[in-house]
Amino acid sequence: MVGGVRVVVVVVVMVVSVAGGGRAAAETPSITRTASVPLTTADDHQNSIERTLQAILTTMQENRNQLQSSMRDVIRAARRIQREVAELREDTDLILGQMYKTSCQEVAQDIHENNKGRANEAIEGVYTIKPPKYKPTQVRCELGRGPVGWTVILFRGSGRERFNRTYREYQEGFGDPSDEYWIGNELLHRLTSWRPHQLRVVMEDFTGEKTWVQYNVFSVADSEDNYRLTVGEFDADSAAGDGLKIHNGMKFSTYDKDDDTNEDGNCAQLFGGGGGWWYAKCYNVLPTGRYRLVGGNAYGGIAWYPWRNVKHSLKTMSLLIRPH
Ligand SMILES: [Ca+2]
Numbered sequence: 001m002v003g004g005v006r007v008v009v010v011v012v013v014m015v016v017s018v019a020g021g022g023r024a025a026a027e028t029p030s031i032t033r034t035a036s037v038p039l040t041t042a043d044d045h046q047n048s049i050e051r052t053l054q055a056i057l058t059t060m061q062e063n064r065n066q067l068q069s070s071m072r073d074v075i076r077a078a079r080r081i082q083r084e085v086a087e088l089r090e091d092t093d094l095i096l097g098q099m100y101k102t103s104c105q106e107v108a109q110d111i112h113e114n115n116k117g118r119a120n121e122a123i124e125g126v127y128t129i130k131p132p133k134y135k136p137t138q139v140r141c142e143l144g145r146g147p148v149g150w151t152v153i154l155f156r157g158s159g160r161e162r163f164n165r166t167y168r169e170y171q172e173g174f175g176d177p178s179d180e181y182w183i184g185n186e187l188l189h190r191l192t193s194w195r196p197h198q199l200r201v202v203m204e205d206f207t208g209e210k211t212w213v214q215y216n217v218f219s220v221a222d223s224e225d226n227y228r229l230t231v232g233e234f235d236a237d238s239a240a241g242d243g244l245k246i247h248n249g250m251k252f253s254t255y256d257k258d259d260d261t262n263e264d265g266n267c268a269q270l271f272g273g274g275g276g277w278w279y280a281k282c283y284n285v286l287p288t289g290r291y292r293l294v295g296g297n298a299y300g301g302i303a304w305y306p307w308r309n310v311k312h313s314l315k316t317m318s319l320l321i322r323p324h
């Protein structure tokens with residue numbers, strides 16, 4: 001704005017006259033009047049506006065600075081809280097870690113030490129374990145006479161539990177650790193990624209014949225990798241054959257999540273049992289199959305090929321793991 005500008009107020013008065021008697025309307029020419037406002041008054045008015053605007057701008061700048069400063073405080077506080085929460089989590093993990101054993105192997109070692117090295121009876125029971133960075137969880141332990149403890153990750157043998165479950169349920173685990181149950185894929189990952197583990201499978205058919213196999217490598221990947229199975233170093237002394245060969249390297253699939261290598265369908269849905277498993281195209285071994293009260297001759301039951309025909313349901317099956 002330049003000082004001394006003449007402020008002119010233009011008043012335009014439009015007078016419209018309407019011709020009567022149904023004739024078309026006619027416009028009367030506009031009359032323009034101009035009026036001068038005294039210069040000093042206009043300058044004062046302008047200065048006042050400028051002062052007001054300046055005051056508003058100053059206030060806005062102050063508010064902006066204050067807001068920026070508050071934002072910085074909030075960000076600093078949020079970072080501090082994040083750090084404190086992380087420390088608290090670590091502390092909680094440490095405290096819980098002192099309260100619970102990390103695996104059935106540690107439970108066995110603890111009992112063995114309390115017995116001052118004397119051999120204890122082989123026992124089986126439900127214990128609470130807590131691997132690092134995972135919640136305390138009840139699991140079934142099979143403890144040997146020496147400092148040897150196996151964690152049961154699956155048991156079949158009563159038919160009381162339903163195994164056609166969702167991916168989410170297999171992830172979390174389900175069932176009763178003192179009876180039929182699945183330990184949960186997330187816990188399996190935590191246990192086997194923390195330390196190298198071996199796997200033992202013990203099974204029985206309906207004639208009462210029993211057998212076992214062992215693998216010296218067993219681990220389960222994280223959820224990002226769909227809990228992919230790594231199983232190997234089959235123990236040559238095993239009493240039955242290597243059924244898990246085709247399952248090695250497979251992702252975990254359930255009836256609601258198909259990650260098998262069968263392009264023609266979802267193995268978990270195809271055989272009527274609906275159990276989740278590391279299906280390939282589709283299976284030689286199926287511990288999560290349908291529980292049948294007799295061996296039978298149908299797909300979808302609890303199976304271990306090559307010990308028994310893949311259509312021959314078994315009476316019991318336990319999967320156990322141990323760090324080594
Ligand atoms: Ca498929």
